[in-house]
Amino acid sequence: MKKRAPLTDAEGEVRELTAEDFRHFKPAADVLPPAVARKLGVRGPQKAPTKDRITIRLSRDVVDRFRETGDGWQTRIDAALKDWLKRHKPA
DSSP states (O other): OOOOOOSBOTTSOBOOOOHHHHHHOOOHHHHSOHHHHHHTTOOOOOSSOOSOOOOOOOOHHHHHHHHTTOTTHHHHHHHHHHHHHHHOOOO
């Protein structure tokens, strides 16, 4: 088996990786300890709530139109209400 070049040089700089280097790499799940694997992708606690959870009744056509826009539709409703409040005073 041909000896591979070291990944770092004398100064500690990582050299450009080749396709051959990538073929020898193992999947992260095979080399990371289970505790690290569990932690990856886990979001930390929210520092301070930025929104309040409420229940509100909206007409079906309004909800359908916002849902059609895909993920984040509730955030877009929030943005539409904020925009409305810039130009109007609530009764």
